[in-house]
Every structure is written in C-alpha cells, then in structure tokens.
Amino acid sequence: MTEITTTPRRGGARPVDDYAAAAVESKWRRIWEERGDHRTDLDSPERPFYNLSMFPYPSAEGLHVGHMVPYSGSDIYGRWRRLRGDNVFQPMGFDAFGIHSENYALRIGEHPAVVMRRAVANFRENQLKKIGAMFDWEHQVNTADPAYYRWTQWLFLRLFEAGFVEWRDGAVLWCPSCLTVLANEQVEQGRCERCGSVVETRWLRQWWLKITRFAQELLDALDTLDWSESTKLMQRNWIGRREGARIVFDLQGCERKDVAVFTTRPDTLFGATFLVIAADHPQLEEFVPAERRGEVNAWRNRLPGPAAEPDFAVGIDLGSSAVHPLTGARLPVWAAPYVLYDYGTGSIMAVPAHDERDHTFARTHGLPVVEVIRGGDGSEIAFTGEGVLVNSGEFDGLPSPEARKRIVERLENGMRGEATITYRLRDWLISRQRYWGPPIPIIHCARDGQVPVPDDQLPVLLPEVDDFRPTGTGVSPLATVEDWVNVTCPRCGGPARRETDVSDTFLDSSWYYLRYPSTDFDEVAFDAARTRRWLPVDMYIGGNEHAVRHLLYSRFVMRALCEMGLVDTPEPFERFRAHGMIVKDGFKMSKSRGNVINPDEYIETYGADTFRLYLMFLGPYTAGGDFRDEGIVGITRFLHRVWRATQTASADEADDEARERRRHRLIGGVDEDIAGLHFNTAIAQLMEFARDLDQEAAEGRGRRLDAETLLLCLAPFAPHITEELWQRTGHEGSVHRRGGWPEHDPALAARLEVEVAVQINGKLRGTLTVPAGTGEDELRQRAVELPRVAAALDGAEPRKVVVVVDRVVNLVV
C-alpha cells in the first residue's frame, strides 16, 4: 500500500514512505479505544485535573468548525496537562433537551426524541470521535436521558426544600411564535433570541429560582476566580449592583398611604417634581383616586407590549399627589411604561433637570423642571453629571457625593428613607410551556398545595406523545395527556394533577459538570467522594456567549448546593477561559444561514491532525475570526517535514551545546504558550524547530534526542501522527503517556550569543554579535568601532550613550 519515494536532497536520499494520514489516524483511534487510553481512573488520588469544555447542543447541522476550534484547544490543553503528569479527566456529553431541538423537530415533522437520538449518534460516532480528542466516553452525559434528568428533577426538589424555589405570578415575557415564556436573558432587543418574534407580556403563575438571594455573593466571589476578565466583567454588569437610597413619599388622594422609590442620586432629591409609578404595577389602582380608575385602566389596556421601543413621552396623571419628604411640597403622581415594575421599587421620583428620561417626560406633559445640580445650562438636555448643589435648602453648596451622604442621613433620622443597594439581577424563571424538557416534579393538590414528587418516584418520565406541539394557551402540551396528568397526592392520597411545565434547558446544563465524574452511580446524582476529588473544575473552556447565563446559573446552583451541605465548594469552575468565535463571512455558522463549514471533508482530505493544527494556527485562540482554508497546505508541509525529519534523525550528538540550548528553548517556549492558550505561537516554534531538524537530518546529523523532543512537544497538537512516529522511531509505549513531558532547564535555554542593536539617535545603524552578558564598556567600545557608526560620528564624541546589555547601544549625537 505505502509507496516508497525517495526525496533527493543535498546530503543524499532519505527513503521514507509517504505519510498517509487516514490510515495512521484510524489505526491509532482503534488502538486507543481498545487499550482504553482515554479512560481516567476517577478514584486515583493522584493529581486529579478536571479539564472541561462546554458540551454541545446536538443540532441538526452537526458538528461544525465552530465547535471544533474550542474542543481542539481544550484537548491540547488536557493532553499537555496529562504529559505534565496530571491525571486528566476530560469528558463530553450532550445538551439534548430544549427549545432549539424541539423547534427543529417541529420544522421537519419528526419527534424530538428521534431527532435527538440521530443527532447525538452522528455527533459522537461520526464527528467527535474523529477529531482526535481524548474524551472519556465512559462518562458521557445526555441531558434528555431519564438517567440524567432524574437528577435534574432531584436538584429542583432540593432547591425547593431549601427555599430557593417560588411559584408565583409574574409578568413574563412570552414568545408568540415559540409559544412559551422566555427568561429575560433570552430576549434581545425585545425579540425572542431563537426566532426573532416580538415578545409580549403575559401574567402567568410560574416557577422561579431565587438567584437574587446570592446577588452579592455571586458578585464578591468573582474576585476569587481565575476567569477571563471580559467574562467577569459581563457578570458584574449583569448582576448590576447599584448603591443608592430608598426614599418614602407620603401619598394623598388615594388608597395607598405612601410609596418608596429607589434612586442612585439622592443628591438630586430637591429636584424631584413628580413621581412615576410603573404602568404595569399590579397594584396601580391603589395609587389612583376612585373616580379616575376607569380612565387609568382604559389607558393601561391600550399600551403596547414590552418589546415596543421605549417611549419616554407616554404617561398618565393619576390624580393623586405625593408629599416631598424634606420640603413638604405636593408633587403630582403619574404612571408610565418607562418605569419598570421589576427593578428597584417599581416607582421613581422624577428629576427632570438631571435625568434625560424624566426630562423628556416633563417637557411632553408640561411638568416643572428644577435645577439642583450646577453643571449644565439646564435648558434643553438634562445635566446628568455630578456637581455642586443649588436650590436645595441647607444642602446648597455641597458637592454631590457629600450631599448624598447628608441627605440620606436626614432621611434616616426622619424615618423617610435609608441607604440601600439594588441589583439588576432578576430571579431565574425556569417554567417552559413546552414538551421537550424535564417535567417539573411537582404535584398540585387542592388540599396540600404544591407537593414535591417523592424522590423514590423519580424520574417523572416525560410521556411519549405524538402531538408535542405547543398549545399557545399558556399551558404545556403535557396538559393534554390526561392519564399522565391525573395522579393522587403523595401527601393526602386525594386526586391531584401534575405540574405540566417543563424546566429551562439552562437548568439541565447548570449541574452537568457534577454528573460527569459520577455517571457510574445510579443511586445518587453525584457521589460525595468523587465530587470532593474532582470539583471544582480545574479548567473550563467555552464561548463567551455563555458568559452570563450558563456560567451564572451554574454558579448559583453550586452555591445553593454548598449551602445545603451537598457539595464542599461554592464555585464550580476554578478557571475559565473564553475561546474566540470562528465565523464564516462575518456570521456565526448556522444551517439557516447556510454558512456552516463541516470539518468532515477537511478531516477526510487532510487528516484530523492537520486540520486541528490549522485551526489552532489561524490566529490567537481567544480571538476568533473568519474561517478560510487558504493556508492549510502550510500545515501539510510542516507535518511532512516532521514525518521525514524524525524518521531520519539518527545521530547521537547528545553533547552539542548549541542544539541542547535550542531544544530546551523549544520545551520552555511550547510549555509557556500552551499554558497561556497561545497555540498559534507554539506551533510557530514547532515549525522552526522541525525545519532546522529536517535540514540537519538531510545532512546526516539530525539528533535522535531532538526528534524525540519534537514529537513530545507536538503530541498535544497532533496526537495521531506523533503516536505513529513515536512507535516508528523505536519508542515503547505511547507518546501521550502521563508525565512524559521532556525535562526543561531554563538555564540551559539561554542563548550563548546575542545580537545587540547599535543605534544612532534611536535609528538602527548596525548590529553586534557578542557572547550573552557582554558588559556595557565593551559594547560601547565595539559599537563605536563599527564602520558605519564611526563614519557617522566622524571623530566626534557622542553626547550620550545608552547601553542595555544584550539588547541595544544607543549613541546620541
């Protein structure tokens, strides 16, 4: 089969058979699987390292290049950790439940379970197994498998018992096309992130997880985590801690006696000229005099949904008035949709001189504008900066920060307010009126209320129904499955009904990292000893599109479990790095856009090793960019060179000092680059080294030791070819064996000779090649002796000479 070619080169012919990627790769895939090389002994006490990458949604488009980049990078990192001696656990699974898969199933008219099974098999067998990653398939998870979602339901029940679950009415965001409630994280610019429909508001009784209870902890703990700064920043912004004051205004002319508002600018209190209540405030009527209620309700019913462009002019005078807590002035009370019910207190004091929204509103409705912070010209646009107070009685002349403190003190003394903190973070709404998810394990009983399904009755199996289409009536399709819905109450034995909502996909993925190490345990979600050994995850790699939701929900769940004493650590991911996103023609790859690049054909043509290396060489791992395949031949040439060089390097010149230094530089350089996920520059170093070795090998002086080092350093990037060459060059065992990374002595990596730049006035005029560490005096002397320098100086003395050893001599003339 293998064709023998001779490559004539200087130094003579070196007969080496051609590198046949396909044969080499399938051979080693088979051997690794048979030998179980990728299985991890999870009970071994030695140096556990949990190397995780975000599991995929097994979508219809299959695994594309957008998936392969993160997995290749994560695998390189994991293989390197293993070579460095860690016992690496690197699992993979499938986030198989969810609206995404369900919508696709609806579109093609198949059952989601059928679609999912096919997609998972394709992902795993035809794609993930071929990219050369060392996934431990003995520990895979599938969130749509009852063996998994049984524990998702168990998790819900633990959260329920611990008081993290609420069943309550809420104005929820409703997608009229997906026919379900959305979490506000799933709404972008008033549109459903999945289908793009304009979102509506509905009032429904829903299940919520009280993530807001941990707002401060989740914020504080970010400082202890080794995560990409950009990701932490997004979480901080999402949690949105704001310091300010809660201020109470007495009310007159309505049922309500008083109302509290939240402001971050108590220094502008004297500029408040009216109050605004959120238009969707459930108790809005209490703010309205009886005779105006009809009119206000009619107005409210005509308002557009939450997706409408914010309009700061829309509002209605409720007819009641508020008493300013410090001046006693009467302020009109209005209602407007620009005030949000679910942030702060759902009501505001409007300061039109110093808030642009209030300003627009005041001008539209002819409400007074009172300047209390000197700064702007106070005319057209509100001045929102800080400054010195005016028109504020005894507080006049104070700068904003000082005024805030003093005004809050005054309010506190008068029991009219207090300093307070508000968070932007909302509770997590997990109810979905859909089919393809884990049923929420609750039974509604007329007598006992919301009764948890007993643990021994888990899982609550998702019934297999033919008609899984969303109903659009605010209930799940499961509600029509009568024999499933109707049960007896576990508490009183009376007739009762199952909860028919399923839970959000993000609940499935909020704990999957806990399941991986314990997939062989049927009786617990996660085994205590295994969890103690493997959690938190040591390195987590994934996309920044999950920076907020998935990562925040996971942190919440872990923290809640920790508080319950079910796990030992509050944080799930010790280290997180966001990879860049590979796009095509400027867009994220998706089937609907028709810009999906399938790696299969590249792997078939060039081999997985080549394609992996190519993707990692394209640019910085954390940067992303547009996919193109123009330079792939460069990688092919590189691997051919490695193939030839390592097999023909047979010299034993172990004592060659220069080459020893070069070898140690390679080890140290690749080491450092992989640690920082700088795969592109690591590959560049490997290319240089391979080129030198190949040239030496052609001259019959290629060192065996260099070949061996090259194979080990390249092994994380190109696992198959290095394994083949390791065997061909007479080594026992696997190139990927734990602890096999070559020794590195930083002292030996230092260069013997350096080139020192010689500049005149900062411009390069020549270089000196000198032994490393040559002293300043000698450098200066040798610099002025350079012909070009001497000519420029023309006998004159330089005014000043700057010498930096090993780098530069700069002569100022």
Next chain:
RNA sequence: GCGCGGAUGGCGGAACCGGUAGACGCGCGGGACUUAGGAUCCCGUGGGGCAACCCAUCCGAGUUCGAGUCUCGGUCCGCGCACCA
C-alpha cells in the same frame, strides 16, 4: 448612549517589563528536480532609492536616548448592556 476590546506587509498573524517592527504561515518572485506539475525542495520577499539613506504599526499631538508598546485628543471596527432611575 454607557462599558469593554481592537486597528501592524498583498493576506492570517508575531513582538516579554518601552530596546533590531514584521517571528511563523499563506500568497507572490526566482531557481532545482521533472515529459509535465497546481507535487516536493532551496533562495528571496514592507515601500522608495544605484547607494549613503529615507519612509513605514489607523490619524494628530506629547513623554523618552529610544514608542507598535506609555499619556492626551480624534476616526473606524467588534463585543456586551441599553426605559435598570
């Protein structure tokens, strides 16, 4: 609008703490070997100039012996948030 990144040859990208800008790769030019090559290998390759030298890291100032790197101002691009009081 607010907050974070970023802008370097024909292209993707290198450049630690301010110290020879352009590593590595693609492409391109030349050559070798070839019936041939779009295979393989070698050499060259930021622009201008015969050269000395000059000009070059988005634009404009500044700090410095020396700036891609630091400071200030601006342009453009990407990402996140955006009625969050």
